[in-house]
Amino acid sequence: MEVTIIDPSVKKLDLEDQDVLARLLEIEHETFRVHGPLYDISAWGREQFLLPLERKLDFSLLICLSEVVGFSIAYEFRGGWAHISRVAIEPAVAGRGLGKELLTAQLAKLREAGCKTCSIDVRMDNVAATRLYRKLGFERMRDAALIGYVNERGRDPEEYLSTEPSHSAFQLYL
Ligand SMILES: CC(C)(COP(=O)(O)OP(=O)(O)OC[C@H]1O[C@@H](n2cnc3c(N)ncnc32)[C@H](O)[C@@H]1OP(=O)(O)O)[C@@H](O)C(=O)NCCC(=O)NCCS
Numbered sequence: 646m647e648v649t650i651i652d653p654s655v656k657k658l659d660l661e662d663q664d665v666l667a668r669l670l671e672i673e674h675e676t677f678r679v680h681g682p683l684y685d686i687s688a689w690g691r692e693q694f695l696l697p698l699e700r701k702l703d704f705s706l707l708i709c710l711s712e713v714v715g716f717s718i719a720y721e722f723r724g725g726w727a728h729i730s731r732v733a734i735e736p737a738v739a740g741r742g743l744g745k746e747l748l749t750a751q752l753a754k755l756r757e758a759g760c761k762t763c764s765i766d767v768r769m770d771n772v773a774a775t776r777l778y779r780k781l782g783f784e785r786m787r788d789a790a791l792i793g794y795v796n797e798r799g800r801d802p803e804e805y806l807s808t809e810p811s812h813s814a815f816q817l818y819l
Contacts, residue, residue: 653743655750658705658716660698668713669694672735679736683771689731704754708747714738717751719763722798727760727819732774744777752781756819763817764794769810783815790816 660666670691677688697705697718704719704727715734722728729751734744755763765783767774786794794814795805804812 653746654709655706655747656709657703658697658707658718660695660705665707665713666691666694669716672713672715672733675736676733680771683768683774684733704751704758706747706751706754708734708743708750710738715743715747717747719751719755721758721760722764725759725761727755727758727763728798729763729765732765739773745780748777748781752817752819760819763819764798765815766800766812767815769813775813775815778815781817783817786814786816 658665658669673688673694677684697720700720702718702720704721706717707713708715715738716731717729717733718731719727719729729748732744732748732751734747752763763783764786765778767778769775791805791814794800794816795802800812800814804810805814
Protein backbone atom coordinates (compact mmCIF):
# COMPACT_ATOMS: atom_id res chain seq x y z
CA MET A 646 0.00 0.00 0.00
CA GLU A 647 1.42 3.40 -0.94
CA VAL A 648 0.83 5.78 1.96
CA THR A 649 1.89 9.34 2.48
CA ILE A 650 1.66 10.40 6.06
CA ILE A 651 0.61 14.00 6.16
CA ASP A 652 -0.98 14.55 9.52
CA PRO A 653 -1.30 11.61 11.88
CA SER A 654 -3.41 12.34 14.92
CA VAL A 655 -3.59 10.59 18.24
CA LYS A 656 -6.81 10.37 20.18
CA LYS A 657 -8.27 8.52 23.10
CA LEU A 658 -9.73 5.11 22.41
CA ASP A 659 -13.51 4.94 22.78
CA LEU A 660 -14.51 1.31 22.99
CA GLU A 661 -18.18 2.21 23.15
CA ASP A 662 -17.75 3.21 19.53
CA GLN A 663 -18.53 -0.01 17.66
CA ASP A 664 -16.74 1.15 14.50
CA VAL A 665 -13.56 1.71 16.49
CA LEU A 666 -13.85 -1.68 18.15
CA ALA A 667 -14.39 -3.39 14.79
CA ARG A 668 -11.35 -1.58 13.37
CA LEU A 669 -9.19 -2.60 16.36
CA LEU A 670 -10.12 -6.23 15.79
CA GLU A 671 -9.17 -5.90 12.12
CA ILE A 672 -5.78 -4.38 12.95
CA GLU A 673 -5.22 -6.96 15.68
CA HIS A 674 -5.90 -9.86 13.33
CA GLU A 675 -3.80 -8.42 10.54
CA THR A 676 -0.92 -7.74 12.98
CA PHE A 677 -1.15 -11.29 14.28
CA ARG A 678 -1.34 -12.70 10.74
CA VAL A 679 1.84 -10.86 9.74
CA HIS A 680 3.88 -10.99 12.96
CA GLY A 681 2.41 -14.13 14.56
CA PRO A 682 4.11 -15.26 17.76
CA LEU A 683 6.43 -12.23 17.76
CA TYR A 684 3.31 -10.36 18.78
CA ASP A 685 1.50 -12.79 21.10
CA ILE A 686 0.42 -16.42 21.44
CA SER A 687 -2.94 -15.52 19.92
CA ALA A 688 -4.74 -12.43 18.71
CA TRP A 689 -7.00 -10.67 21.17
CA GLY A 690 -10.74 -11.04 20.69
CA ARG A 691 -13.52 -8.57 21.47
CA GLU A 692 -13.61 -9.53 25.18
CA GLN A 693 -9.95 -8.70 25.72
CA PHE A 694 -10.37 -5.33 24.07
CA LEU A 695 -13.39 -4.67 26.25
CA LEU A 696 -11.46 -5.33 29.48
CA PRO A 697 -10.21 -1.74 29.62
CA LEU A 698 -13.81 -0.60 29.96
CA GLU A 699 -14.21 -2.74 33.07
CA ARG A 700 -10.98 -1.39 34.45
CA LYS A 701 -12.05 2.13 33.53
CA LEU A 702 -8.81 2.88 31.79
CA ASP A 703 -8.05 6.32 30.55
CA PHE A 704 -4.73 5.70 28.85
CA SER A 705 -5.68 3.86 25.68
CA LEU A 706 -4.85 5.70 22.49
CA LEU A 707 -5.45 5.36 18.79
CA ILE A 708 -3.36 6.69 15.98
CA CYS A 709 -5.27 7.81 12.93
CA LEU A 710 -4.52 8.79 9.38
CA SER A 711 -7.81 9.06 7.53
CA GLU A 712 -8.81 6.06 9.65
CA VAL A 713 -7.52 4.25 12.71
CA VAL A 714 -4.23 2.51 11.87
CA GLY A 715 -2.87 1.56 15.28
CA PHE A 716 -3.49 1.48 18.98
CA SER A 717 -1.81 1.28 22.36
CA ILE A 718 -3.39 0.16 25.60
CA ALA A 719 -1.98 1.10 28.98
CA TYR A 720 -3.29 0.85 32.49
CA GLU A 721 -2.15 1.71 35.97
CA PHE A 722 -0.91 -1.54 37.43
CA ARG A 723 -0.60 -0.06 40.88
CA GLY A 724 -0.15 3.43 42.30
CA GLY A 725 2.10 5.36 39.94
CA TRP A 726 3.13 2.32 37.92
CA ALA A 727 1.68 2.05 34.42
CA HIS A 728 1.93 -0.95 32.14
CA ILE A 729 1.51 -0.89 28.37
CA SER A 730 -0.18 -4.15 27.48
CA ARG A 731 -0.63 -3.73 23.74
CA VAL A 732 0.80 -1.69 20.92
CA ALA A 733 0.28 -2.34 17.24
CA ILE A 734 0.52 -0.49 13.97
CA GLU A 735 -1.25 -1.93 10.98
CA PRO A 736 1.45 -3.76 8.97
CA ALA A 737 0.60 -1.89 5.76
CA VAL A 738 1.69 1.41 7.32
CA ALA A 739 4.43 0.18 9.69
CA GLY A 740 7.93 1.63 9.58
CA ARG A 741 6.80 5.18 8.91
CA GLY A 742 7.16 6.70 12.37
CA LEU A 743 3.62 6.06 13.59
CA GLY A 744 4.54 3.62 16.37
CA LYS A 745 6.97 6.14 17.79
CA GLU A 746 4.41 8.92 17.56
CA LEU A 747 1.75 6.79 19.25
CA LEU A 748 3.96 5.69 22.14
CA THR A 749 5.35 9.19 22.65
CA ALA A 750 1.77 10.40 23.09
CA GLN A 751 0.95 7.44 25.34
CA LEU A 752 3.90 8.19 27.62
CA ALA A 753 2.97 11.88 27.79
CA LYS A 754 -0.55 10.86 28.81
CA LEU A 755 0.79 8.62 31.58
CA ARG A 756 3.12 11.37 32.80
CA GLU A 757 0.25 13.88 32.86
CA ALA A 758 -1.78 11.41 34.92
CA GLY A 759 0.98 11.30 37.52
CA CYS A 760 2.47 7.89 36.69
CA LYS A 761 6.13 7.63 37.63
CA THR A 762 7.13 4.38 35.96
CA CYS A 763 6.04 2.53 32.85
CA SER A 764 6.74 -1.10 32.01
CA ILE A 765 6.33 -3.04 28.81
CA ASP A 766 7.09 -6.66 27.87
CA VAL A 767 8.44 -7.90 24.60
CA ARG A 768 9.65 -11.14 23.07
CA MET A 769 13.42 -11.20 22.78
CA ASP A 770 13.19 -11.81 19.02
CA ASN A 771 10.89 -8.86 18.38
CA VAL A 772 13.60 -6.60 17.03
CA ALA A 773 11.34 -3.79 15.79
CA ALA A 774 9.49 -3.36 19.09
CA THR A 775 12.68 -3.68 21.16
CA ARG A 776 14.40 -0.97 19.11
CA LEU A 777 11.39 1.28 19.38
CA TYR A 778 11.24 0.94 23.17
CA ARG A 779 14.97 1.63 23.53
CA LYS A 780 14.63 4.65 21.28
CA LEU A 781 12.00 6.04 23.64
CA GLY A 782 14.30 5.57 26.63
CA PHE A 783 13.07 2.23 27.98
CA GLU A 784 15.76 0.09 29.62
CA ARG A 785 15.78 -3.63 30.09
CA MET A 786 15.08 -4.77 33.65
CA ARG A 787 17.66 -7.06 35.17
CA ASP A 788 18.53 -8.83 38.41
CA ALA A 789 16.47 -7.92 41.47
CA ALA A 790 14.27 -5.46 39.56
CA LEU A 791 13.38 -8.15 37.03
CA ILE A 792 12.68 -10.77 39.69
CA GLY A 793 10.44 -8.30 41.56
CA TYR A 794 8.63 -7.49 38.34
CA VAL A 795 8.07 -11.12 37.36
CA ASN A 796 6.68 -11.91 40.81
CA GLU A 797 4.53 -8.83 41.11
CA ARG A 798 3.03 -9.18 37.65
CA GLY A 799 2.59 -12.92 37.98
CA ARG A 800 4.62 -13.66 34.84
CA ASP A 801 6.08 -17.07 34.05
CA PRO A 802 9.62 -17.00 35.59
CA GLU A 803 10.86 -19.43 32.93
CA GLU A 804 10.09 -16.89 30.18
CA TYR A 805 12.04 -14.06 31.83
CA LEU A 806 14.61 -15.53 34.20
CA SER A 807 15.96 -18.67 32.55
CA THR A 808 19.46 -18.68 31.02
CA GLU A 809 17.89 -18.18 27.60
CA PRO A 810 14.77 -16.12 28.26
CA SER A 811 12.14 -15.78 25.54
CA HIS A 812 10.86 -12.47 26.92
CA SER A 813 12.33 -9.30 28.30
CA ALA A 814 10.73 -6.60 30.41
CA PHE A 815 11.50 -2.93 29.85
CA GLN A 816 10.98 -0.02 32.17
CA LEU A 817 11.01 3.74 31.82
CA TYR A 818 11.03 6.33 34.59
CA LEU A 819 8.54 8.92 33.47
C1 LIG B 1 6.54 -2.44 16.93
C2 LIG B 1 5.64 -1.53 16.09
C3 LIG B 1 4.49 -1.00 16.94
C4 LIG B 1 6.50 -0.34 15.59
O1 LIG B 1 5.65 0.56 14.91
P1 LIG B 1 6.15 1.30 13.59
O2 LIG B 1 5.18 2.37 13.26
O3 LIG B 1 6.44 0.29 12.57
O4 LIG B 1 7.53 1.94 14.13
P2 LIG B 1 8.17 3.35 13.70
O5 LIG B 1 8.10 3.50 12.23
O6 LIG B 1 7.59 4.42 14.54
O7 LIG B 1 9.69 3.11 14.09
C5 LIG B 1 10.22 3.58 15.30
C6 LIG B 1 11.50 2.83 15.60
O8 LIG B 1 11.22 1.43 15.80
C7 LIG B 1 12.28 0.64 15.24
N1 LIG B 1 11.75 -0.17 14.14
C8 LIG B 1 10.53 -0.08 13.57
N2 LIG B 1 10.39 -1.06 12.63
C9 LIG B 1 11.54 -1.75 12.63
C10 LIG B 1 12.00 -2.89 11.91
N3 LIG B 1 11.22 -3.52 11.00
N4 LIG B 1 13.23 -3.38 12.20
C11 LIG B 1 14.01 -2.79 13.11
N5 LIG B 1 13.64 -1.69 13.84
C12 LIG B 1 12.42 -1.19 13.59
C13 LIG B 1 13.33 1.61 14.72
O9 LIG B 1 14.24 1.86 15.77
C14 LIG B 1 12.49 2.84 14.45
O10 LIG B 1 13.21 4.02 14.50
P3 LIG B 1 14.12 4.50 13.23
O11 LIG B 1 13.27 4.28 12.02
O12 LIG B 1 14.39 5.93 13.53
O13 LIG B 1 15.31 3.63 13.27
C15 LIG B 1 5.10 -2.27 14.83
O14 LIG B 1 6.18 -2.83 14.12
C16 LIG B 1 4.11 -3.37 15.15
O15 LIG B 1 2.91 -3.13 15.26
N6 LIG B 1 4.61 -4.60 15.32
C17 LIG B 1 3.74 -5.75 15.58
C18 LIG B 1 3.11 -5.69 16.95
C19 LIG B 1 4.14 -5.75 18.03
O16 LIG B 1 5.13 -6.46 17.94
N7 LIG B 1 3.90 -4.98 19.10
C20 LIG B 1 4.81 -4.91 20.23
C21 LIG B 1 4.69 -6.06 21.16
S1 LIG B 1 3.15 -6.10 22.02
